[in-house]
Amino acid sequence: MHLALIDWCIILLYLVGCMAAGLWMRRYIRGVEDFAVAGRSMDLNLGIASLAATELGLVTVMYTAQLGFSHGFAGATIGVIMAVAMYLIGATGFIIEPLRQAGVMTIPELFQKRFGVKVRWVAGLFVVLGGVLNMGIFLRLGGEFLVAATGMPAAWLEWVMTTLLGMILLYTVLGGMLSVLVTDYLQFIVKGAGIVITSILVITSLGWNNLVTNLWLCFDGTMAGKGQILKAHPFNPFDSTNFGWGYIVWQMMFQIAVVTTWQTQISRVLSSKDASTARKMYRRTAFYFVGRFALPGLWGAAALVYFSQHALPAELTALAPNDLSLRATPAYLGLLLPTGFIGLLLAAALAAEMSTDSGYLLTWATVIYNDLIMPCVKKPLSQKARLLITRALVLGIGLFLLVYGLWYQMPGNAWDYLAVTGNIYLASVFTLLVAALYWRRATANGAYAALILGAIGPLTFLVVNALASSANQLSAHLPETLSLSQSLLMRFHQAFPNAGAIPPAVAGASSFALAFLGMFAGSLLSRPALATTPPKTEVPA
Amino acid sequence: MIGLFVAFWTIVIFLSIAWYGILLFYVGVKGAKEIRVLTKTLAQEEKADKT
Numbered sequence: 001m002h003l004a005l006i007d008w009c010i011i012l013l014y015l016v017g018c019m020a021a022g023l024w025m026r027r028y029i030r031g032v033e034d035f036a037v038a039g040r041s042m043d044l045n046l047g048i049a050s051l052a053a054t055e056l057g058l059v060t061v062m063y064t065a066q067l068g069f070s071h072g073f074a075g076a077t078i079g080v081i082m083a084v085a086m087y088l089i090g091a092t093g094f095i096i097e098p099l100r101q102a103g104v105m106t107i108p109e110l111f112q113k114r115f116g117v118k119v120r121w122v123a124g125l126f127v128v129l130g131g132v133l134n135m136g137i138f139l140r141l142g143g144e145f146l147v148a149a150t151g152m153p154a155a156w157l158e159w160v161m162t163t164l165l166g167m168i169l170l171y172t173v174l175g176g177m178l179s180v181l182v183t184d185y186l187q188f189i190v191k192g193a194g195i196v197i198t199s200i201l202v203i204t205s206l207g208w209n210n211l212v213t214n215l216w217l218c219f220d221g222t223m224a225g226k227g228q229i230l231k232a233h234p235f236n237p238f239d240s241t242n243f244g245w246g247y248i249v250w251q252m253m254f255q256i257a258v259v260t261t262w263q264t265q266i267s268r269v270l271s272s273k274d275a276s277t278a279r280k281m282y283r284r285t286a287f288y289f290v291g292r293f294a295l296p297g298l299w300g301a302a303a304l305v306y307f308s309q310h311a312l313p314a315e316l317t318a319l320a321p322n323d324l325s326l327r328a329t330p331a332y333l334g335l336l337l338p339t340g341f342i343g344l345l346l347a348a349a350l351a352a353e354m355s356t357d358s359g360y361l362l363t364w365a366t367v368i369y370n371d372l373i374m375p376c377v378k379k380p381l382s383q384k385a386r387l388l389i390t391r392a393l394v395l396g397i398g399l400f401l402l403v404y405g406l407w408y409q410m411p412g413n414a415w416d417y418l419a420v421t422g423n424i425y426l427a428s429v430f431t432l433l434v435a436a437l438y439w440r441r442a443t444a445n446g447a448y449a450a451l452i453l454g455a456i457g458p459l460t461f462l463v464v465n466a467l468a469s470s471a472n473q474l475s476a477h478l479p480e481t482l483s484l485s486q487s488l489l490m491r492f493h494q495a496f497p498n499a500g501a502i503p504p505a506v507a508g509a510s511s512f513a514l515a516f517l518g519m520f521a522g523s524l525l526s527r528p529a530l531a532t533t534p535p536k537t538e539v540p541a
Numbered sequence: 542m543i544g545l546f547v548a549f550w551t552i553v554i555f556l557s558i559a560w561y562g563i564l565l566f567y568v569g570v571k572g573a574k575e576i577r578v579l580t581k582t583l584a585q586e587e588k589a590d591k592t
Contacts, residue, residue, distance in 0.1 A: 028583040030590065041579055045571035048564070073550035080553065178583070185572045192565040199558050212547055235546035288564065291557035298554055 003150060007343025014347040015167070018186050018354065022171025022179040031383045032390055035176030036105055036366040037271040042181060044272075047281040049188035050181050050359070051268045052288045056191065057356025058142035058349050061296045065329035068300025072215050072234025074242050075300070078251055079293025083286045085255040090282030093275065095260040098437045100275040107266060107429060108371040114436040115444040117375050122451055123432060124371030127263055130425025131364045132397060136405040138360070139165065141326075142353040143406070148330035150346065158406055164353060165406075169398045172358045173391045177271060180358045187351035194348025197341060198333065199295050202302045205336055214305040228308040234301070250505035253512065257430040264363045296329070303332035361401075365393035427511035428454030435519050442523045449522030454515030461507040 029035050042050070067075030089096060104110045108127060112120035143157040152160070171179045203211070217223055218230040233239035237248060259265060259282070272278040307316075313331055316324055337345055369390045381389075431450045435442035 025580075028580065028587065030587065034583075038579075041582060043575040043578070045568045046575045046579070049568050049572045052564075073554070074546075076550070076553065178579075181579075182576055185576060188572075189565060189569050192561050196558055196561050196565065199554075208551070212551075216543075235543060235550060287557075287560050290553060291561050294550075294554050294557045295561070 003342060004339040006340045007346065010340070010343035011347050011350065014190055014350065018183050019167060019171060021186055022175055022183045025179040025182050026174035028178055029176055029387070032369070032386045034178060035387060035390055036362070036370070037267065038177040038181055040271060041273060042268070042271045044277050044280055046181055046185060047268055047272050047277065048285050050184040051265065051281060051285050053184040053188040053191065053355035054264055054268070054359035056292050056352055057138060058145050058353040059138045059356070060292060061349070061352060062141045062145055062326060064293045064296040065300035065303070066325045067293065068297030069304050069325040069328055071232045071242055072219070072230060072301050073297065074233060074235055074237040076290065076294040076297040077237035077243060077248065079290045081248070081251050082255045082259065083289040085252070086259050086282050086289060087286035089256070089259050090279045090286060093279050095433055095437060096269045096278050096282065097275045099266065100269050100272065100278050105270060106367050106370045107261070107263060107433060108367065110436055111432055111447065114442065115447045119444050119447045120371055121375055122448070123429060124367055126425050126428055126451060127367050128364055128372065130422050131263060131360070131367070132400070134422050135360050135364070135401060138357060139401060139406045144327060145330045145349060146346070148327045149334045149342070149349065151334055161406055162402060164350065165357065165398055165402060168354050168357045168361070169395060172361050173394050177362055180362055183358065184355050187355040190351040191348045191355070194345050195291070195295050198337065198345055199298055201337060201341065202299055206302055206305060211302060211305055214308060215301055218304060218308055223308050228304050230304060246503070247505045250509050254426070254508060257426045257512070261426055261430045261433060263367060264359050267363045267366070299333060300329045303328045306332050361394050361397055364397055365390055368393050423458040423508055423511050424455045427457070427515040430512070431515040431519050435523070439523070441528065442519060443526045443528045445526035446519040446523030449518030450515045453518035454511055457511040457514040458507065
């Protein structure tokens with residue numbers, strides 16, 4: 001372990017402060033409205049802190065640092081695109097303004113106003129499946145960061161993350177969004193300090209010119225056979241070795257869908273005092289999302305340069321390239337940061353994990369309660385019973401995550417599954433949102449068609465890519481040993497050798513195109529059955 | 542051309558560090574005030590509910 005007494009004191013102080021603040025807020029919970037959307041009383045700066053804290057988790061740090069390690073500084077391009085998307089949405093109020101004015105607690109609730117209760121239920125199911133499965137990877141990746149940065153035994157990972165989740169569940173179950181807001185604020189401060197200090201230490205230790213020059217040397221072939229090599233252009237994202245034009249254009253569309261549709265982000269819009277506060281919050285938080293990619297990306301790029309000039313630690317030498325790119329940054333930070341600073345970094349890492357997990361747990365529990373359970377309940381429930389159900393749901397999701405994401409080892413293709421479920425959610429729900437708010441002719445049949453086509457697209461790509469992968473494996477076998485179905489697959493593969501292995505940009509863009517096509521065709525081929533005026537007025541929940 | 546990209550990322554990274562530092566203090570001070578107002582309002586509402 002790399003930790004000294006001072007490091008432990010910093011971590012302990014942070015955990016005690018955070019738990020005390022979270023538990024203190026539970027006294028103000030009177031009903032589900034307070035629990036789920038903080039009584040819609042969140043002001044601007046608390047909103048900025050909460051939005052920034054929730055969307056910068058330890059899992060984010062891991063994958064953005066990985067992008068820095070494998071794509072250089074250009075890996076932060078996605079953050080720049082996301083910031084532009086957020087600013088544009090904040091400046092225009094596109095989707096978020098009418099959504100906040102509709103006075104709903106969740107996105108699917110809005111769909112009931114336009115398309116009826118069944119569409120709300122089906123959309124709620126898509127939102128929950130996409131969201132909860134996406135969250136399944138958080139605990140393990142966060143734990144791997146802590147193991148690599150502290151040097152603690154890998155066998156402790158499950159127990160440390162289980163304890164951490166227990167603490168998160170305690171204040172989230174009791175205090176709901178009010179606890180999440182206050183703890184997010186503390187976590188924003190701790191995490192911000194950790195990120196700024198770590199970034200300054202990384203730059204001063206390597207030197208800016210040295211970092212830039214050596215990143216280029218890792219790419220241009222000078223380091224081949226001597227140290228780490230970079231396959232992607234470290235500075236130019238448009239270069240064919242890096243993301244390329246197609247991926248960047250796709251990301252521009254994708255990030256607009258993310259910032260207007262991802263329920264954890266939208267729950268801050270719905271908790272804000274009014275639509276104007278929500279728009280300001282988006283504009284002022286926009287640039288934070290550049291740093292969300294650029295600063296951990298800087299650490300990743302620095303790790304690459306450092307391990308080009310120094311030997312890899314023993315625990316990293318046997319790793320496959322993908323695993324190495326994921327674990328190199330925390331290992332580098334563990335070696336770089338002096339006593340005291342490593343404690344601050346770990347407090348920041350815990351803050352990142354806790355703020356994201358609590359926000360996500362609450363959000364998905366609220367959707368299950370609001371859009372899957374309440375539409376099926378015939379008799380009105382008491383305030384106490386509703387609150388109890390929501391709290392039980394937070395606890396239930398927490399337990400599911402513990403088993404699914406931490407103690408159960410996911411098979412390799414589960415990662416594809418997670419990507420696909422996320423895409424199904426974003427493509428279909430974004431289409432429904434745009435149509436519900438801006439297209440008077442949209443109908444329930446159009447909504448169903450969008451949901452079905454938005455799901456069929458990504459699932460087809462999953463199957464096609466799996467078949468292509470099987471065909472590649474089968475090509476090593478003798479034709480006589482193959483079954484009939486395997487022979488047919490091989491013949492198809494020989495006739496169309498380029499079929500399969502569809503790039504993510506094509507797969508993602510097609511899902512959106514199919515969902516929009518479904519909404520358009522389904523609506524025009526059916527009669528509007530419900531009120532067709534887009535919901536604009538505030539209504540009591 | 543590479544020089545332009547390097548300059549762009551240099552500005553982006555240093556501005557990000559500065560922006561995080563500024564937000565840390567600005568949101569730190571303003572957010573604390575907002576938490577005080579929020580808890581006061583909630584406490585008053587709770588009292589009003591009881592009476």
